Amino acid sequence: MTEEIQRAQAREMYASLLDVSSPERAGAALMIDVVYGTGTAGEWAAAWKDAQPRPDPALVQTCPRRMQEGSPVAPAGSPYAAREGLDTWRAQGGIIGQEKIGLGCSWCGSLHPDRFMELVREGWVVGPTDKTYKCYLGRNRTEEEIAERKAEWLSAANGIYATIVRLGEEARKSPDVIEAEAEEQWQARELPFVQVSSQKAKFYFQHLSDAQKREFVDLLNAKAVKIGYPGHFYTRPFFVSYEPREADKS
Numbered sequence: 001m002t003e004e005i006q007r008a009q010a011r012e013m014y015a016s017l018l019d020v021s022s023p024e025r026a027g028a029a030l031m032i033d034v035v036y037g038t039g040t041a042g043e044w045a046a047a048w049k050d051a052q053p054r055p056d057p058a059l060v061q062t063c064p065r066r067m068q069e070g071s072p073v074a075p076a077g078s079p080y081a082a083r084e085g086l087d088t089w090r091a092q093g094g095i096i097g098q099e100k101i102g103l104g105c106s107w108c109g110s111l112h113p114d115r116f117m118e119l120v121r122e123g124w125v126v127g128p129t130d131k132t133y134k135c136y137l138g139r140n141r142t143e144e145e146i147a148e149r150k151a152e153w154l155s156a157a158n159g160i161y162a163t164i165v166r167l168g169e170e171a172r173k174s175p176d177v178i179e180a181e182a183e184e185q186w187q188a189r190e191l192p193f194v195q196v197s198s199q200k201a202k203f204y205f206q207h208l209s210d211a212q213k214r215e216f217v218d219l220l221n222a223k224a225v226k227i228g229y230p231g232h233f234y235t236r237p238f239f240v241s242y243e244p245r246e247a248d249k250s
């Protein structure tokens with residue numbers, strides 16, 4: 001009887017601790033459970049879980065990179081648990097400022113694949129990396145922005161343009177020849193770096209659906225993907241294979 005009263009008192013005490021907004025009370029609930037066998041620790045944990053804000057189901061996802069790099073035996077709370085539905089799309093990205101471009105993967109920071117494809121179609125620039133599964137996305141500078149950059153390049157006191165002019169004059173080249181050499185320098189070695197503004201988002205190709213991979217390959221084949229300097233992938237994306245040309249087929 002005494003034991004029952006004690007337990008009832010313990011439960012009352014527990015009720016006063018059942019404030020799921022303060023996780024430190026979990027410890028007290030557990031103590032009561034250990035001492036009086038009230039089962040309150042489990043109740044507290046369940047109540048706490050219920051009280052957690054739930055992500056919008058439409059934003060819940062499974063990061064394919066988690067599944068690749070994780071392990072099915074890692075505990076659920078571990079970032080390396082290879083389990084479905086633990087990740088979300090959120091307004092945070094993998095690189096500085098990416099949140100202004102689109103939603104990012106809570107596990108790997110990749111831009112959302114739908115947004116990636118949208119921007120690729122719009123002519124944003126896919127910046128090659130040395131990884132087959134990763135790229136950066138940048139915006140092309142407008143004609144006006146490029147003209148501004150060129151004006152700066154032409155007017156820099158001790159810049160490359162000034163040097164080309166000085167060396168040309170010393171070699172007694174005509175102004176036309178000097179200008180042509182400067183223009184060639186601009187086109188070949190300055191413009192490629194000026195065309196794309198800084199990288200805005202990172203993207204992991206694993207996030208593309210099969211349909212999106214096919215579309216990306218189609219766009220590549222149609223030369224409709226703008227690829228940043230040097231204008232091709234150092235290592236092609238893992239899902240891209242090149243068809244042998246007709247002439248190479250035996």
Ligand SMILES: [Zn+2]
Nearest residue numbers: 063105107108
């Ligand atoms: Zn991811």
